[in-house]
Amino acid sequence: MDIEKRIKEIEDELKITKYNKSTEKHILKLKARLTYLRKQLDEQKKREKKRISKEGVKKQGNARVSLIGPPSVGKSMLFNRLTNAKSEVGDYAFTTLEVQPGILKYKGAEIQILDMPGLIEGAAKGRGNGREILSIARDSNLILLLVDVYNYNLDIILKEIHEFGIRLNKKRPKISLKRTERGGIKIASTVELKVSEDSLREIAWEFGYRNAEILIKDDISVEDFLDFLAGNRVYIPAVLAINKVDVADEDSVAYLKKEFSGWNPIFISASEGTNLDALKEMIFEKIGLIRVYLKPQSGKIDYDAPLILRRGATVEDVCNSIHRDFSKKFRYAMIWGKSVKFPGQHVGLEHQVEDEDVVRLVIRK
Ligand SMILES: Nc1nc2c(ncn2[C@@H]2O[C@H](COP(=O)(O)OP(=O)(O)O)[C@@H](O)[C@H]2O)c(=O)[nH]1
Ligand SMILES: [Mg+2]
Structure with a gap:
């Protein structure tokens, strides 16, 4: 039977299956199978020709x-x-x-x-x-x-x-999985989970895992876990x-x-x-775009030509967006703006800049 037909069947079955304690496991299994089949269908479709030119x-x-x-x-x-x-x-x-x-x-x-x-x-x-x-x-x-x-x-x-x-x-839920040689499917988490480990194990089994170590760092839902296993989300x-x-x-x-x-x-x-x-x-x-203005050694700051970076960018990113070698010659930076406690504060490469910061890079000759 082709994948689309099987997907349709499971979708239909899910629609008519009422949720209760006795069907809980079965529903979980159907959902896992559905996600797995959709993943396969996706890969199949991807191989087909694209109509809109890139x-x-x-x-x-x-x-x-x-x-x-x-x-x-x-x-x-x-x-x-x-x-x-x-x-x-x-x-x-x-x-x-x-x-x-x-x-x-x-x-x-x-x-x-x-x-x-x-x-x-x-x-x-x-x-x-x-x-x-x-x-x-x-x-x-x-x-x-x-x-x-x-x-x-x-x-x-x-x-x-x-x-x-x-x-x-x-946000992408923090989950990682490592295949192992033996020991079944082991689940560890750094936070308390609302979903039972049994359900997660069951789902992983449906995806073909037999031995694996799964580490979970967010309070995930079943959907999150299915998303993780399906990949390419x-x-x-x-x-x-x-x-x-x-x-x-x-x-x-x-x-x-x-x-x-x-x-x-x-x-x-x-x-x-x-x-x-x-x-x-x-x-x-x-x-999450931010603007950073460069303060040259001499001359005026060009407020019409900010560097455009992403929130969370560091002084190192500022260096890299100017020139590949800049961070190697870097000594320190001086900053005026929201990311520092006082104007002209000296900071290192790992310092995070903020929107409208003025940055002066001091480099070795
Ligand atoms: N009243 C009103 N009509 C609008 C507005 N924006 C678009 N339209 C009309 O809506 C129709 C569809 O617009 P179009 O931009 O082609 O929509 P698209 O199919 O989403 O790209 C046209 O007749 C536009 O003139 C608006 O802000 N107000
Ligand atoms: Mg249009």
């Missing part, structure tokens, strides 16, 4: 953002507003058929935005070029989810994204924007605010330009 979507700039949403919510209009590029806007459902790259310039950073065809139900299985869209989204630093005040069915979009192995606004931050506020009344805005409170959504109008600066700021912030 030519037009070379990575560019300091980060990449994918615009994902249902058709006709205003993705292309927003894209045109945010970037220097032009994408076709239309009244019918599939105006945008190709991936369209553009650059958003903000606070000295160049952020690549990708306008995408609308994502529809069945996308993860390949409908409407879904797998191409999602595989580009997988390779992004941020996913900008866009819906509008008429069409705010996010569930389908989220389901497709999830099915494709993308996890939004979530990506964890990407996401922002939700709700478009076309220009045609919404107060009540519907209030309703949507409540409906999506977990997302802390931003209400915008691409056509009127409402709230777009706030959206840009959200994008910059959520990717």
Whole structure:
């Protein structure tokens, strides 16, 4: 029987199996098998030819953002507003058929935005070029989810994204696994776990492990563990924007605010330009971009040309982004800004910089 058919069967069985103490184990087993089969299907699909050429979507700039949403919510209009590029806007459902790259310039950073065809139900299985869209989204630093005040069915979009192995606004759970020669499946954890070790062992068994040492450092769920064993999951931050506020009344805005409170959504109008600066700021912030200004030996600081780094970057990263040899010749750095206690403080390579720090690198001649 082919994989898709087996997946369908297990999905159906899961749907009709009621959860209780006596079926708990069986459900777990089905879920594990399902994840395993989906993984195999994924690998099979990956071997099939891609339809959207990767030519037009070379990575560019300091980060990449994918615009994902249902058709006709205003993705292309927003894209045109945010970037220097032009994408076709239309009244019918599939105006945008190709991936369209553009650059958003903000606070000295160049952020690549990708306008995408609308994502529809069945996308993860390949409908409407879904797998191409999602595989580009997988390779992004941020996913900008866009819906509008008429069409705010996010569930389908989220389901497709999830099915494709993308996890939004979530940290990768800390789990490691080492195959061993004997001793069965051993599980150790550094925190108290809500799931039973037995269940985890059972799942690992379904994935074909017989002898292994598994170390868990987070209070994981069964889903987290399945994700870990399936592999190739990506964890990407996401922002939700709700478009076309220009045609919404107060009540519907209030309703949507409540409906999506977990997302802390931003209400915008691409056509009127409402709230777009706030959206840009959200994008910059959520990717975790920071600016660092270099203070040269002599001359002025160029505030128009910051180094763009990621949150958590160190002085060593500052060195490396200037020149490969810089960190070898490094003596110390002086810093003015949020990351230090007093202006001009001397720090070493491992010191973490923060947004808008001014850095002077002192190197050996
Ligand atoms: N009222 C209003 N209409 C918009 C807005 N943004 C886009 N539209 C309209 O929505 C339709 C679909 O826009 P488009 O950008 O092609 O959507 P896409 O399919 O998501 O790329 C077009 O008729 C746009 O003029 C907005 O902010 N307000
Ligand atoms: Mg479009």
